[in-house]
Amino acid sequence: MDFITVAQASQIVLENTQNFGVETIPFQESKGRILAEEIQADRDFPPFDRVTMDGIAIQGKVYESGQKTFAVASIQYAGEPQKTLDNKNACVEIMTGASLPKNTDSVIRYEDVTLKDGVATLNNGLPMFKNVHKKGHDRRKGEVLLAKGHQLKSADLAILATTGKEHVKVNKLPKIAIITSGDELVEVNETPESHQIRKSNIYAISSLMESFASEIRQFHLKDELQESIEMLQNIFDNYDAIILSGGVSAGKKDYLPQALAAVGAEKLFHKIQQRPGKPMWFGKKGKTLAFALPGNPVSSFMCAVRYVLPWLQKSIGLKIENEMAILAEEISFKPKLGYFLQVKLKNENGHLKAFPIEGGGSGDLANLSLNDAFLELPNQESNCFEKGSVYPIWRF
Ligand SMILES: Nc1nc2c(c(=O)[nH]1)N[C@H]1C(S)=C(S)[C@@H](COP(=O)(O)OP(=O)(O)OC[C@H]3O[C@@H](n4cnc5c(N)ncnc54)[C@H](O)[C@@H]3O)O[C@H]1N2
Numbered sequence: 001m002d003f004i005t006v007a008q009a010s011q012i013v014l015e016n017t018q019n020f021g022v023e024t025i026p027f028q029e030s031k032g033r034i035l036a037e038e039i040q041a042d043r044d045f046p047p048f049d050r051v052t053m054d055g056i057a058i059q060g061k062v063y064e065s066g067q068k069t070f071a072v073a074s075i076q077y078a079g080e081p082q083k084t085l086d087n088k089n090a091c092v093e094i095m096t097g098a099s100l101p102k103n104t105d106s107v108i109r110y111e112d113v114t115l116k117d118g119v120a121t122l123n124n125g126l127p128m129f130k131n132v133h134k135k136g137h138d139r140r141k142g143e144v145l146l147a148k149g150h151q152l153k154s155a156d157l158a159i160l161a162t163t164g165k166e167h168v169k170v171n172k173l174p175k176i177a178i179i180t181s182g183d184e185l186v187e188v189n190e191t192p193e194s195h196q197i198r199k200s201n202i203y204a205i206s207s208l209m210e211s212f213a214s215e216i217r218q219f220h221l222k223d224e225l226q227e228s229i230e231m232l233q234n235i236f237d238n239y240d241a242i243i244l245s246g247g248v249s250a251g252k253k254d255y256l257p258q259a260l261a262a263v264g265a266e267k268l269f270h271k272i273q274q275r276p277g278k279p280m281w282f283g284k285k286g287k288t289l290a291f292a293l294p295g296n297p298v299s300s301f302m303c304a305v306r307y308v309l310p311w312l313q314k315s316i317g318l319k320i321e322n323e324m325a326i327l328a329e330e331i332s333f334k335p336k337l338g339y340f341l342q343v344k345l346k347n348e349n350g351h352l353k354a355f356p357i358e359g360g361g362s363g364d365l366a367n368l369s370l371n372d373a374f375l376e377l378p379n380q381e382s383n384c385f386e387k388g389s390v391y392p393i394w395r396f
């Protein structure tokens with residue numbers, strides 16, 4: 001067989017990752033993005049001795065020396081500048097979130113105190129709790145809170161907010177063109193004739209990519225060579241990546257490899273030892289990568305999951321996690337090809353098990369909804385894959 005393996009195809013794709021540069025965006029829009037700068041603590045965390053209970057603030061050693069009653073000298077609310085306790089035998093009424101008053105070090109909860117006529121009496125047998133979150137306890141000013149290259153999660157937006165990072169530098173996302181091809185295709189809002197079908201591939205593929213792209217624009221090519229060449233020329237000049245679906249196999253109107261060559265795109269591979277998705281074509285023109293995926297809906301989707309998505313994730317600075325699962329039933333597969341087996345995943349007592357639901361092949365797009373990943377079975381001598389063996393999975 002003269003074409004390459006899944007591992008070789010994947011390697012070639014990942015050797016061609018791009019860097020799309022850096023941009024500054026409002027922090028509220030940064031969830032999921034990759035930080036292109038380090039975020040440091042702009043002050044100590046917490047920035048002052050922060051009271052953690054509502055109650056009274058006293059000098060602990062006065063209580064330890066046996067004093068039980070404390071006259072209330074003042075009240076310190078959150079948001080007020082720090083007050084001072086001038087008489088060490090008195091106390092300050094204090095609220096959670098307030099700055100601990102000068103000359104005090106301990107807070108006794110209201111629940112542990114009886115307050116009457118401006119005097120607080122501590123209940124009997126109280127252990128000494130401080131109830132203070134000390135200045136700089138968590139992080140010191142200048143410490144790195146979020147590293148460059150970190151993918152921002154929901155909780156990180158609080159860190160950006162509290163450090164005053166109204167705008168944040170992140171890796172830029174690419175502009176992607178996604179192109180359908182085929183004279184049998186009609187739009188979603190049209191009623192197909194008996195020999196026609198509605199375009200469906202690009203919607204599934206676009207939604208896989210949408211959080212990793214700045215823009216995804218859809219185009220359609222008729223099964224016409226000259227027209228395809230003209231449109232592709234223009235699209236290559238304006239996008240970072242192009243994803244095509246259909247027109248890459250052996251049909252008389254499968255013009256895409258020819259059209260791609262005509263616009264000067266360099267072929268990096270055409271055809272992979274795999275099912276589904278064997279006829280995939282991959283190449284580039286300048287800095288723009290082109291993934292020409294086979295038209296069958298399951299093939300295009302799986303190639304997008306296995307090749308385009310990791311390329312995109314790595315290009316924007318995301319780490320690609322390799323996950324494995326346990327094959328829950330024996331499977332045999334005759335052709336001398338790698339096999340992407342559709343599976344339903346179930347976690348059984350901490351073991352991730354993959355239950356195959358194979359469906360009707362690469363045209364059976366309805367079967368994808370019964371599954372949530374595919375298992376990557378290698379092209380091996382024996383065509384039997386045993387129950388209990390472990391293989392990489394690709395979730396979708
Ligand atoms: N003689 C051979 N014929 C075929 C081979 C082969 O090796 N030798 N490979 C088969 C395999 S495997 C696949 S997969 C397909 C790939 O075909 P193309 O990439 O050329 O795609 P088309 O012919 O344009 O379409 C195939 C199929 O997919 C449907 N399609 C296309 N685009 C969409 C879309 N946007 N939404 C929904 N469905 C789409 C199209 O109507 C066809 O039914 O070739 C085999 N043939």
Ligand code: MOO
Nearest residue numbers: 276277278299362
């Ligand atoms: O990609 Mo084709 O699906 O192998 O039928």
Ligand SMILES: [Mg+2]
Nearest residue numbers: 247249251254
């Ligand atoms: Mg074809």
